[in-house]
Amino acid sequence: MKAVIGIDIGGTNTKIGIVNQEGKTFGELSFKTQEGHENFEDFIETMNEKITVLLSNTGDIQINGIGIGAPNGNYFKGTIEFAPNLKWKGILPLTELLEKKTGIQPIKLTNDANAAAIGEMVFGVAKEMKDFIVMTLGTGLGSGIVTGGKLLLGHDGFAGEIGHVTASRNGRHCGCGKKGCLETYVSATGIKRTVFELLAIENIESELRTKTYNNLTSKDIAEAAHRGDAIALKAFEITGEYFGRALADTVAHLSPEAVILFGGLAKAGDILINPVKKYMEENLMGVYKNKIKIILSGLNTGANAAVLGASALIWKEI
Amino acid sequence: MKAVIGIDIGGTNTKIGIVNQEGKTFGELSFKTQEGHENFEDFIETMNEKITVLLSNTGDIQINGIGIGAPNGNYFKGTIEFAPNLKWKGILPLTELLEKKTGIQPIKLTNDANAAAIGEMVFGVAKEMKDFIVMTLGTGLGSGIVTGGKLLLGHDGFAGEIGHVTASRNGRHCGCGKKGCLETYVSATGIKRTVFELLAIENIESELRTKTYNNLTSKDIAEAAHRGDAIALKAFEITGEYFGRALADTVAHLSPEAVILFGGLAKAGDILINPVKKYMEENLMGVYKNKIKIILSGLNTGANAAVLGASALIWKEI
Numbered sequence: 001m002k003a004v005i006g007i008d009i010g011g012t013n014t015k016i017g018i019v020n021q022e023g024k025t026f027g028e029l030s031f032k033t034q035e036g037h038e039n040f041e042d043f044i045e046t047m048n049e050k051i052t053v054l055l056s057n058t059g060d061i062q063i064n065g066i067g068i069g070a071p072n073g074n075y076f077k078g079t080i081e082f083a084p085n086l087k088w089k090g091i092l093p094l095t096e097l098l099e100k101k102t103g104i105q106p107i108k109l110t111n112d113a114n115a116a117a118i119g120e121m122v123f124g125v126a127k128e129m130k131d132f133i134v135m136t137l138g139t140g141l142g143s144g145i146v147t148g149g150k151l152l153l154g155h156d157g158f159a160g161e162i163g164h165v166t167a168s169r170n171g172r173h174c175g176c177g178k179k180g181c182l183e184t185y186v187s188a189t190g191i192k193r194t195v196f197e198l199l200a201i202e203n204i205e206s207e208l209r210t211k212t213y214n215n216l217t218s219k220d221i222a223e224a225a226h227r228g229d230a231i232a233l234k235a236f237e238i239t240g241e242y243f244g245r246a247l248a249d250t251v252a253h254l255s256p257e258a259v260i261l262f263g264g265l266a267k268a269g270d271i272l273i274n275p276v277k278k279y280m281e282e283n284l285m286g287v288y289k290n291k292i293k294i295i296l297s298g299l300n301t302g303a304n305a306a307v308l309g310a311s312a313l314i315w316k317e318i
Numbered sequence: 319m320k321a322v323i324g325i326d327i328g329g330t331n332t333k334i335g336i337v338n339q340e341g342k343t344f345g346e347l348s349f350k351t352q353e354g355h356e357n358f359e360d361f362i363e364t365m366n367e368k369i370t371v372l373l374s375n376t377g378d379i380q381i382n383g384i385g386i387g388a389p390n391g392n393y394f395k396g397t398i399e400f401a402p403n404l405k406w407k408g409i410l411p412l413t414e415l416l417e418k419k420t421g422i423q424p425i426k427l428t429n430d431a432n433a434a435a436i437g438e439m440v441f442g443v444a445k446e447m448k449d450f451i452v453m454t455l456g457t458g459l460g461s462g463i464v465t466g467g468k469l470l471l472g473h474d475g476f477a478g479e480i481g482h483v484t485a486s487r488n489g490r491h492c493g494c495g496k497k498g499c500l501e502t503y504v505s506a507t508g509i510k511r512t513v514f515e516l517l518a519i520e521n522i523e524s525e526l527r528t529k530t531y532n533n534l535t536s537k538d539i540a541e542a543a544h545r546g547d548a549i550a551l552k553a554f555e556i557t558g559e560y561f562g563r564a565l566a567d568t569v570a571h572l573s574p575e576a577v578i579l580f581g582g583l584a585k586a587g588d589i590l591i592n593p594v595k596k597y598m599e600e601n602l603m604g605v606y607k608n609k610i611k612i613i614l615s616g617l618n619t620g621a622n623a624a625v626l627g628a629s630a631l632i633w634k635e636i
Contacts, residue, residue: 011402033328072605073568080606081605082605131473147465147471147472147477148468148471150466151384152465152466152470152572153466153573154573154574155449155450155573155574156573156605156606157573159571159573160571160573160605162570164603165512165567166563166601176604177603178601178603248483249483249484249567252482253477253479253483254470254472254477254571255473256473257478270564283484283496285479285482285494285495285496286477287390287474287479288476291474
């Protein structure tokens with residue numbers, strides 16, 4: 001059987017899985033990305049060990065390559081560059097080191113949002129699409145852009161940082177060093193910040209008043225909203241307004257067929273999508289109105305959507 | 319000799335020229351786009367007559383096609399769709415009608431900004447570039463986006479309307495029906511509006527206080543600025559601020575190698591480019607800083623840059 005190794009490198013965990021041509025993931029395992037790995041080479045060593053374990057546990061398969069999604073992954077160079085959430089600094093030659101260590105070829109790397117975009121084309125809701133955008137709503141806000149059937153990479157390979165357009169001048173502090181970036185409003189962290197702002201401003205009762213900042217999750221906020229909690233509902237409305245306004249600008253650049261929402265916060269469903277649609281439509285030029293679909297990822301249902309997306313980097317080429 | 323017909327359709331004038339492979343334009347002529355043409359078919363009729371005249375005046379040439387730049391030109395369909403500055407409404411099947419009338423094939427149509435972008439690749443400053451954006455600063459603000467060496471058209475062929483991102487919530491009224499669009503601040507008209515706003519707010523003396531709104535041109539403003547007029551200089555600073563901030567968001571989408579400025583207002587040079595650079599850099603993510611070039615069009619020097627750009631639609635294919 002033909003198969004591909006998909007790897008999702010996150011700031012906390014790295015997940016590895018074997019993915020077949022139908023998008024079935026098997027033999028998945030996970031390990032801590034940074035703990036116990038003083039140097040980047042130590043991390044590569046562990047990754048190689050885990051791949052060996054994984055392959056020894058599966059039957060007779062032919063590995064056609066490794067696809068990797070990682071923060072600040074540079075597709076052109078196969079490097080991770082200046083990733084704010086990793087302790088290894090500078091430019092990390094990931095694919096080169098991993099190729100040497102494992103002997104497996106080809107190894108393709110891109111950032112996690114681009115991997116999700118390719119994943120939607122190969123296994124998800126974008127199989128028939130050539131122009132679409134995937135927005136990944138996690139701790140931050142990533143974006144993967146496909147135009148004319150291809151990943152939009154840009155001159156340096158760093159296209160698709162829509163999470164860092166300015167949504168509010170002199171607004172919230174962002175991890176990237178700027179202020180008012182869209183991801184400080186639209187992401188799992190962003191909606192939590194909005195909830196805390198609302199708890200400070202409003203006098204309305206809310207079940208969220210019993211939560212600490214550190215423990216509140218976007219899932220808690222979505223559940224409270226579904227129970228009718230007024231603060232949670234208002235937080236989704238505000239998040240949708242920031243998101244919808246920004247998407248209208250994105251549409252003016254790219255004229256996509258659809259915007260696909262991926263990641264934890266996207267699972268909130270209509271309480272997020274409805275205000276996004278409303279504010280996007282209000283701010284679209286006539287030529288785009290009532291044309292742009294906002295839809296949920298087709299990968300969210302899988303055990304590990306990110307591993308699936310990463311593997312699609314290789315499947316797309318085969 | 320091989321040649322191509324380039325046509326630039328504007329709201330006021332339509333310009334036709336024959337362009338050779340070196341980008342030399344000859345035998346150019348111009349006629350009123352809308353005057354005397356009640357129906358769109360009348361306009362096609364005149365265009366055919368003018369092409370016949372042009373061809374009869376030139377020597378032995380082989381015409382390889384017609385390239386057309388027009389407002390709201392749809393590359394996929396060869397139609398002009400709902401152009402706000404044309405009196406003929408709805409969807410106008412331009413290439414189909416012109417092909418029937420002239421017998422010349424192929425005929426390629428796109429909007430004027432896209433034609434300028436292709437022109438820069440074929441004849442201008444983007445010969446070695448694969449990822450760049452052309453911004454056309456005229457009555458409005460157009461944009462043509464090239465990624466991976468190809469025009470970014472989007473799902474509907476309407477990608478590249480950066481002039482209609484929202485630069486100021488509930489801001490100036492835009493011809494497109496929205497409020498606060500970037501082109502209401504950044505364009506020949508936009509800077510004029512800024513001058514009139516400043517004349518109202520400030521008590522500073524200015525030579526521009528003697529001008530009517532209808533007669534003031536962006537050239538007047540640039541000349542006043544070069545003479546040190548404080549209102550004119552401030553208008554360029556404000557225009558550059560709006561533009562630079564917006565370009566930082568555009569860069570976050572597209573990661574271009576360069577932004578190329580085209581059209582009358584661009585000729586102002588450093589008094590425009592310096593504040594654009596300053597405010598763009600201030601608002602860029604670290605990964606893009608000090609990398610994105612802001613340069614002037616390489617087509618501005620030609621007799622008719624738009625005709626040259628339109629012809630490049632065909633030259634690009636040959």
